[in-house]
Amino acid sequence: MRRKIQRRDVLKGAGAAGIATLAGCSTEGGDGDGDGSDGDGAPDAVMVVGFPESGIQLFRDFYSEFADDVPDLDIIVPDGLIDTDLPGEVDNDMNNVIGTAPSAGGPGADFFADLYEEEYDTSPAVFNAQAYDAMAVEILAATAAGENDGSAIRDRIRTVANPGGDEFGPEDLPEAVETVAGGDPVHYVGASSSVDFDVNGDIATAAYDVRDFQDGEIETLDTLEFGNELSDEDQDATAEDPVGVDEFEARIGVLMPETGDLGPLGGPIRDGALLAATQVNDAGLNVTVDTRVEDTQTDPQAGISGANALVDAGFGAVVGPAASNVNLQVADQVFIPNGVVGISPSSTSPDVTELDDDDYVFRTAPSDLLQGPAMAQLASGDRVGAESSGTLYLNDAYGQSLEEEYAAAFEENGGEVTERVSFEPAQSTYTSQWSSVLNE
Incomplete structure (x- = not known):
């Protein structure tokens, strides 16, 4: 069960100057x-x-x-x-x-932007870095689990994302995968934020651009940072040790709106997620990543159908969905009952925090609180x-x-x-x- 967060809790780390x-x-x-x-x-x-x-x-x-x-x-x-x-x-x-x-606004933001532009010949847009970080965390957690079972991946999300191991950023993602495969925890610090998850599966810190x-x-006028340090409860959340693997194929689904109302943003968000998988696969490691993309059409029923297709194909972790109304229904009807980890890069509704999700639902985007x-x-x-x-x-x-x-x-x-x-x-x-x- 998740604890309810009030607005005053998530704003208190910003300070008066940040809001002003x-x-x-x-x-x-x-x-x-x-x-x-x-x-x-x-x-x-x-x-x-x-x-x-x-x-x-x-x-x-x-x-x-x-x-x-x-x-x-x-x-x-x-x-x-x-x-x-x-x-x-x-x-x-x-x-x-x-x-x-x-x-x-994460430590690896500049590296990610350069990597994205090199791969796609365009600059990244909104939520693209959050999608990259979601995929990176799921690759690392699946490798730490040594299997594509959702519950095993869930129990190692904070093993690879929160403080406790050596620090790695997007530029070091292949080395982070090798470290986890060797049986050691890592602390992944991302392109979008530090990607530290609280007990609710929300990120502890975030940054906003004023555009x-x-x-x-579109001109960016300012960037503001918000958030809090991880609490004792956050730090005590489940983080099982990596098992250590010689060879492994992480199977990570991508559930994004390639069409529909969010289609113009969904394609680039999808590409941000796939970029992390490409980076690992191009590194020549004993760990590889198999991805499969399903289109939610920005529609809950299509999202449920796509999520079920990924579950049936044996994907224990999914980047997505993007839209909150799709994410909430997919989480409730597919991810939670089937024990599949979902990390949304762009679902911002506060209702996501309050899901009774057995810790299967995370997000790298900040709440609209x-x-x-x-x-x-x-x-x-x-x-x-x-x-x-x-x-x-x-x-x-x-x-x-x-x-x-x-x-x-x-x-x-x-x-x-x-x-x-x-x-x-x-x-x-x-x-x-x-x-x-x-x-x-």
Whole structure:
């Protein structure tokens, strides 16, 4: 059983200065005068939660139908809409949009970025480093177990990820695999973070980038670090010794949205995971990695089908799923009852923390218990200066939980949350939702 984490627990390590830094960030189009509302009853800002495929139509509708009426409106977005292709698809520079996304802020971030660009001829995007780290941890844990049994892998996740052994980063991943194969624990420190797991399977520390859409590009304005030291309870969580192996093939599944609403982000996230397997396989070790990719289609039923296919094929550990609504259902219906380890690189719903999962579900992405308050501070800070905010959010576990965290934090900061409007993916139009949230 997992213990419930409150917002105050996960924020206390950030410090006042870390949160306050967000207040100095700006987005072009925000006047920062805090005059209460923009237009006839419209809020100063709107927080929009969604995925790129729906985001295309959603923002097309805003800029074609409403932007002229609310010229000073600021739009705040989270990781799911931090997509470099979005301005081109929308055919607008989106200069009034700013947001937050988990950063690749680990010790191995630069090495990973260079390795990713060399392999794929493009720079990594959001959650790509988290996917690399998830695959690296599962390869190391499976090697430490000496078998592809989910329970044996589960019991060695913290053996390879948390402090206790010699430290290895992404640049040393093949050497870390050799060390574990030799029967010694390692402390893997990653590309996205230190990748230390608490008793809930969440990472203990995280970093967020503040990203601004400007002239069709996305500019990183700042990076903020959050989190706490591992508690005694975290450090006492199960971490069995490596068994030592001469030869071994780790079988790691990848369950990602190659299509559907999250498809534009899911492909690069998948590639981040596969990069760690390629790195190990190219090193000429006695340990190799067999991978298999299944497409969730950003749909829970397709995700369950793909997860079952991986279980039937003998994969005891899986990187994914990506979307929270898919992850929660796959965990409940496939991973937990079949004893399979799942490490999601991008499922951020706080509900993941509270799963009764027998310690089979982990994630390398931080919970939205952090991102919601960070977005709220960005919206209410001096430069954006919003005293009122509406919310427009995807009607699923990800959208609902992040919207709730944002709204609660925005009101705690002294702001007023006006209209709170949900939407479904793949709608043909979002004009009625925009009308509602803008009070038109």
